Amino acid sequence: MFGSENITLLVLIALCAVAIGLTLRHFLVRRLRRTILDKWLVQLLGAIVFVLPLIAAVSSLPLLLRSSLVNSIIIVVLTSLPFSLPEIKRFAWEAFLTLFAIILGVGVGRTMMRVIIHALNNNRIDINLRILIGRIFFIIVMIIDAFWVFTIWGLAIDFPVTIIGALTVTFTIAFQDILKDLVAGFYILMERPFHIGDSITIGNAAYAPLHTGVVENIELRATKLRITSGEQVTVPNALVFGGIVINNSFYNERRATISITLPIAEFVKEEMFTRINKTLEECDMVADKPEPTVVVSSYTGQQVILMVRFWMKSEKFASISEVMYTLRTALPAADLSFVESAGEFS
Structure with a gap:
C-alpha cells in the first residue's frame, strides 16, 4: 500500500x-x-x-x-x-x-x-x-x-464520424451557392486573372447584361466593380469563375476602331486615306507600330463608311475621345463613332 x-x-x-x-x-x-x-x-x-x-x-x-x-x-x-x-x-x-x-x-x-x-x-x-x-x-x-x-479515452470514432458526415452533407446542401462563390473566390485569389484597379468586362451566356468596370475589391464571395456610371456592382464569384472575363488593362496598348461616315461627294480615296493617316500621326496617344489602317466598310448612294483601326498607347477612353476630336477637326463633314466588340458608342 x-x-x-x-x-x-x-x-x-x-x-x-x-x-x-x-x-x-x-x-x-x-x-x-x-x-x-x-x-x-x-x-x-x-x-x-x-x-x-x-x-x-x-x-x-x-x-x-x-x-x-x-x-x-x-x-x-x-x-x-x-x-x-x-x-x-x-x-x-x-x-x-x-x-x-x-x-x-x-x-x-x-x-x-x-x-x-x-x-x-x-x-x-x-x-x-x-x-x-x-x-x-x-x-x-x-x-x-x-x-x-x-x-485516449477509448471512445469509438464511428459516432463522431457519422455526426460530422451528416453535418457536412447538411451544410453543403443548405449553403451550396455560397460554397460555390467561396471556391470560385479562392481560385480567383490564387490565379489572379485580374487585380484591383484593372478594367474588366464580365460576361456569361446565361446571365445578362455584361458588366464592365474597374475592380475595387476582390473578396472570397464576390468581386466589386465600379462601372462607368459611377455605380458599384457586386458580382458573385461563381459568375466570374464560370463566365468570360475580358481584362481591358492587361496590356498597356489597345486597339481601337473608329467609324467615319462621309458624304459621297466629299470622298476621294487616296486623298482621304492620306489625310486620315497624317492626322493620326499627329496624335501622341496613337502608337506608331503597328501602323494605323483605313479601309472602306460600305458604300451607299449618299455616303461612304470608313473603318479606321489603330493602336492606343493608353487604354483610357479619354485618349480615344481626343483622337476622335482630332479627326473631327480634320474632317468637319464626317460623322464619327467609336466601335467596340460589345457595340458602338457615338
Whole structure:
C-alpha cells in the first residue's frame, strides 16, 4: 500500500505543479507580449516560469513521503473515494495524455498556420487568403487532435464520424451557392486573372447584361466593380469563375476602331486615306507600330463608311475621345463613332 500511496502522491504533486506552472506562464507571457521584448525571449521566460513549480515539487517530494501525517491523510482519502486506486491511476494518466494532446495539437496547429502564412507571403498572395489557408490547416490539425483524444479515452470514432458526415452533407446542401462563390473566390485569389484597379468586362451566356468596370475589391464571395456610371456592382464569384472575363488593362496598348461616315461627294480615296493617316500621326496617344489602317466598310448612294483601326498607347477612353476630336477637326463633314466588340458608342 505504501508503494501505491507514493505513486498517487507523485501524480497529484505533478498535476498541481503543471497546473501552477501553466497558469504562471500564461499570465507572464500575456503581460510580456505588450512590452518591447522579443517573442523568443518572452517564450524563454515563460518556459523558465513553467519549470520552477516542477523543480519545487520534485524538491519537496522526499519530505512529504517521509511524513506519517501525509500517509494517514492519503489512506483516509483513498478509502473514502468511490473508485479504486487502479481506476484513479488510469483516469489520471488519461487526463494527463488528454492535456498533453490538446497542448501539442494547439501548438502544432498554430505553428503550422504561422509557417504557412509566412511561406505564402513570399508568393505575394493576398493577406486574407493567406490567413484563410493557415486557418484551414489549423482546423485540420485540431480535427486530427480530437480523434487522438477520442482514442485516449477509448471512445469509438464511428459516432463522431457519422455526426460530422451528416453535418457536412447538411451544410453543403443548405449553403451550396455560397460554397460555390467561396471556391470560385479562392481560385480567383490564387490565379489572379485580374487585380484591383484593372478594367474588366464580365460576361456569361446565361446571365445578362455584361458588366464592365474597374475592380475595387476582390473578396472570397464576390468581386466589386465600379462601372462607368459611377455605380458599384457586386458580382458573385461563381459568375466570374464560370463566365468570360475580358481584362481591358492587361496590356498597356489597345486597339481601337473608329467609324467615319462621309458624304459621297466629299470622298476621294487616296486623298482621304492620306489625310486620315497624317492626322493620326499627329496624335501622341496613337502608337506608331503597328501602323494605323483605313479601309472602306460600305458604300451607299449618299455616303461612304470608313473603318479606321489603330493602336492606343493608353487604354483610357479619354485618349480615344481626343483622337476622335482630332479627326473631327480634320474632317468637319464626317460623322464619327467609336466601335467596340460589345457595340458602338457615338
